[in-house]
Amino acid sequence: MKFRFQRKYLSIPYVLFFLFFVICPIILIVVYAFTDKATGLFSFNNLIKFFSDSTNINVLVISLVYGLINTGLCLLIGYPIAYFLADKKINKSAILVTLFIMPMWINFVIRTGATRDLLTWIGLSGGSHPEVATIIGLVYNYLPFTILPLYTTMLKMDRSQIEAGADLGANPVQNFVKVIIPLTLPGIISGATMVFMPTISSYVISDILSEYNVVLFGSYIDLYFNQSDWNFGSFMALIMLLLILLSVVISRKFSNEEGGKKSIW
Amino acid sequence: MDRDDIIIELIDVNKKFDDGDSFAVENFNLSVKRGQFVTFLGPSGCGKTTTLRMIAGFEIPTSGKILLNGEDIAQLPPYKRPVNTVFQRYALFPHLDVYDNIAFGLKLKKVKKVVKDKKGNEKVKYVHLSQKEIDEKVVRALKIVDLEQFESRNVTTLSGGQQQRVAIARAIVNEPEILLLDEPLGALDLKMRKEMQLELKEMHKKLGITFIYVTHDQEEALTMSDMIVVMKDGMIQQVGTPTDIYNEPKNAFVADFIGESNIYVGTIYDKLKVRFLGKVWDCVDEYPIHEKVDVVVRPEDIKICNPKDGVAVGKITNCIFKGIHYEYTIMVGKNEVIVQSTKMYDTDKEVGIKIEPDLIHIMKREISSNAFEGYINKNNQVVFAEASWDCDVTTLLKGSTIDDEGYLASSDGKKYDLTDADVSVEFDMGDVDISDNLEEGNITGKIIEMVYKGDHYQVIVRTEDEDDFVVDTEWTWNINDIVSVKVNPSKLKLKLKGDITKYEI
Numbered sequence: 218m219k220f221r222f223q224r225k226y227l228s229i230p231y232v233l234f235f236l237f238f239v240i241c242p243i244i245l246i247v248v249y250a251f252t253d254k255a256t257g258l259f260s261f262n263n264l265i266k267f268f269s270d271s272t273n274i275n276v277l278v279i280s281l282v283y284g285l286i287n288t289g290l291c292l293l294i295g296y297p298i299a300y301f302l303a304d305k306k307i308n309k310s311a312i313l314v315t316l317f318i319m320p321m322w323i324n325f326v327i328r329t330g331a332t333r334d335l336l337t338w339i340g341l342s343g344g345s346h347p348e349v350a351t352i353i354g355l356v357y358n359y360l361p362f363t364i365l366p367l368y369t370t371m372l373k374m375d376r377s378q379i380e381a382g383a384d385l386g387a388n389p390v391q392n393f394v395k396v397i398i399p400l401t402l403p404g405i406i407s408g409a410t411m412v413f414m415p416t417i418s419s420y421v422i423s424d425i426l427s428e429y430n431v432v433l434f435g436s437y438i439d440l441y442f443n444q445s446d447w448n449f450g451s452f453m454a455l456i457m458l459l460l461i462l463l464s465v466v467i468s469r470k471f472s473n474e475e476g477g478k479k480s481i482w
Numbered sequence: 483m484d485r486d487d488i489i490i491e492l493i494d495v496n497k498k499f500d501d502g503d504s505f506a507v508e509n510f511n512l513s514v515k516r517g518q519f520v521t522f523l524g525p526s527g528c529g530k531t532t533t534l535r536m537i538a539g540f541e542i543p544t545s546g547k548i549l550l551n552g553e554d555i556a557q558l559p560p561y562k563r564p565v566n567t568v569f570q571r572y573a574l575f576p577h578l579d580v581y582d583n584i585a586f587g588l589k590l591k592k593v594k595k596v597v598k599d600k601k602g603n604e605k606v607k608y609v610h611l612s613q614k615e616i617d618e619k620v621v622r623a624l625k626i627v628d629l630e631q632f633e634s635r636n637v638t639t640l641s642g643g644q645q646q647r648v649a650i651a652r653a654i655v656n657e658p659e660i661l662l663l664d665e666p667l668g669a670l671d672l673k674m675r676k677e678m679q680l681e682l683k684e685m686h687k688k689l690g691i692t693f694i695y696v697t698h699d700q701e702e703a704l705t706m707s708d709m710i711v712v713m714k715d716g717m718i719q720q721v722g723t724p725t726d727i728y729n730e731p732k733n734a735f736v737a738d739f740i741g742e743s744n745i746y747v748g749t750i751y752d753k754l755k756v757r758f759l760g761k762v763w764d765c766v767d768e769y770p771i772h773e774k775v776d777v778v779v780r781p782e783d784i785k786i787c788n789p790k791d792g793v794a795v796g797k798i799t800n801c802i803f804k805g806i807h808y809e810y811t812i813m814v815g816k817n818e819v820i821v822q823s824t825k826m827y828d829t830d831k832e833v834g835i836k837i838e839p840d841l842i843h844i845m846k847r848e849i850s851s852n853a854f855e856g857y858i859n860k861n862n863q864v865v866f867a868e869a870s871w872d873c874d875v876t877t878l879l880k881g882s883t884i885d886d887e888g889y890l891a892s893s894d895g896k897k898y899d900l901t902d903a904d905v906s907v908e909f910d911m912g913d914v915d916i917s918d919n920l921e922e923g924n925i926t927g928k929i930i931e932m933v934y935k936g937d938h939y940q941v942i943v944r945t946e947d948e949d950d951f952v953v954d955t956e957w958t959w960n961i962n963d964i965v966s967v968k969v970n971p972s973k974l975k976l977k978l979k980g981d982i983t984k985y986e987i
Contacts, residue, residue, distance in 0.1 A: 251974075378799040380540050383560040383654065384567045385587035395586070399577040 249451035303371035343428030363408035370404030495546030501828015524713035923966030
């Protein structure tokens with residue numbers, strides 16, 4: 218039979234990619250998570266092991282706390298920066314924006330190594346101040362990821378809506394709370410999602426900067442995989458996956474209600 | 483005018499933006515009576531929106547006072563001013579529904595309330611409006627803009643016209659002393675716009691508050707306003723009722739901007755006689771004899787008649803049917819005359835035209851430089867005022883040169899034959915020389931006027947063909963001296979009419 222080209226064949230590469238790099242890994246994770254390491258048979262041992270040991274829960278809670286602190290600090294620092302960058306009266310060129318985004322272009326490991334040396338030099342070494350060093354490193358790394366979505370939303374923001382707020386009697390503080398924050402909410406949500414979950418699963422930053430004194434969930438998973446306990450590692454990766462799913466659902470609900478626009482997050 | 487009647491007064495208001503070197507608004511003086519519908523009218527960039535924004539508080543004047551009920555509010559931030567704005571693109575809050583958009587201002591508002599404390603002493607407190615009061619006000623505002631039952635709708639799902647109504651409701655619900663409207667109908671289609679014009683006018687009558695309206699649409703301004711402020715380049719050109727502005731425009735700009743006009747340069751020929759279109763006409767405005775003036779005649783004020791009855795005679799070259807009338811283009815010599823008439827005439831017909839003396843509007847002409855209409859001859863000279871003048875035609879195209887055959891060659895190898903190309907010519911009064919050696923200049927004329935301007939004389943030289951040259955000179959001359967005029971060729975500023983590509987060979 219003669220081969221006839223059909224348009225749907227164009228999707229084959231994508232289907233293959235999807236199969237090999239999305240579906241298969243997830244199935245593998247689920248399979249490993251619910252099999253016993255010794256026997257190789259289906260079991261809930263990993264689940265029982267995870268929830269019976271308080272160390273595991275502690276690591277998860279600590280990771281969530283680091284995630285929240287990092288997200289909060291990034292938004293706190295990034296929001297005003299993005300606001301002034303997007304104000305054409307103050308920032309007349311795009312160069313300043315590039316400068317803030319530029320750390321993203323430098324290799325992540327080299328950048329983090331340099332941060333460690335710099336922090337040690339000013340007396341904040343991983344040995345003496347592991348928590349502070351980790352937070353500084355996390356904020357430095359994730360700040361561009363909050364600035365960028367905030368900056369984009371603020372550029373699109375209609376400045377006359379802010380004027381309308383003032384015109385209707387809102388003083389600068391009321392105007393900020395009632396108009397500017399709601400208008401930039403989509404940016405806040407995508408900025409937060411781009412920081413919160415990656416922080417929990419990140420481990421290079423905390424490992425390098427705290428000299429292994431701060432253990433985040435990511436390094437914990439890494440630890441088990443390195444010790445060839447793929448089953449327990451997979452189970453924790455599954456928990457991670459469910460957390461990410463949960464945060465996406467929550468943020469979607471927010472942006473649907475408030476912004477009226479759908480975002481990919 | 484009684485002082486108490488004035489709600490807002492702008493005194494010597496100037497506004498200069500940081501990045502601009504000219505004034506956006508200059509020497510703006512205006513008093514608005516309570517309850518009036520005032521329109522700022524002008525082309526884009528004339529400063530009308532800037533003036534409105536200064537009243538709203540979004541811009542602070544560089545100098546001058548803005549008195550609201552006699553108090554200067556020029557430095558007050560917008561949220562402290564009892565005025566509200568309807569924005570050009572509505573500026574509704576997308577995160578709030580219709581109700582919350584309208585209630586936005588009410589929820590922030592605090593009203594004076596006398597309350598009794600435990601001991602029975604009366605105290606003045608500032609309290610928020612109650613939910614019930616807000617409800618009532620929002621419902622009433624929605625009724626005024628004809629949007630009952632829309633409370634819980636999302637503003638992003640509304641049509642342009644409905645959004646506009648919400649924006650108006652959001653502003654009027656606060657019961658402002660002045661409602662400011664910044665081209666509020668600009669984004670609507672024609673039919674919707676006409677409807678909203680009438681509705682706004684109706685609303686103004688019902689509410690009784692002062693409206694200040696900004697538009698570039700002259701028809702809109704004429705339909706809606708009690709008073710029109712015509713602006714150009716940051717300055718007020720004329721303030722008056724629509725009828726005044728239409729019938730008695732103060733200068734050629736106003737005449738041209740409001741309605742259609744025929745505008746000519748004329749000369750006062752004798753007492754109550756003006757010469758334009760090559761003929762002498764009776765008029766009612768008195769000006770000094772020999773003065774150059776702008777003459778404005780509305781197309782509907784010109785009567786077509788038999789050639790022998792008309793003051794001027796011309797030929798109909800074009801006729802357009804406009805529904806209730808025909809619009810004719812009549813060539814009188816080299817001048818075009820636009821005439822509106824309900825009668826039908828054949829094109830190419832010779833007709834006479836006449837105008838009632840009181841319909842010929844004569845305005846003072848302000849001269850800032852010498853401007854002429856001319857054309858290029860085959861020697862690459864420019865011909866104007868019936869004389870040919872040396873000039874540099876390469877200025878018409880950047881980087882061009884004149885080749886051996888006398889054509890204009892561009893840097894990318896294209897050639898242009900500029901013979902007979904129409905150009906406008908301009909040159910400063912200081913770049914003209916006059917001499918009593920009649921052979922020296924290109925043309926001769928008679929000095930008809932000489933005014934001392936502090937450090938030099940301004941002389942007007944009129945040629946036989948009644949073209950005027952205005953000359954700045956440090957020498958004294960006498961009226962009626964015959965002189966020759968020459969202009970430095972490099973100082974002649976030429977501007978081609980139409981695109982240069984049409985002359986490519």
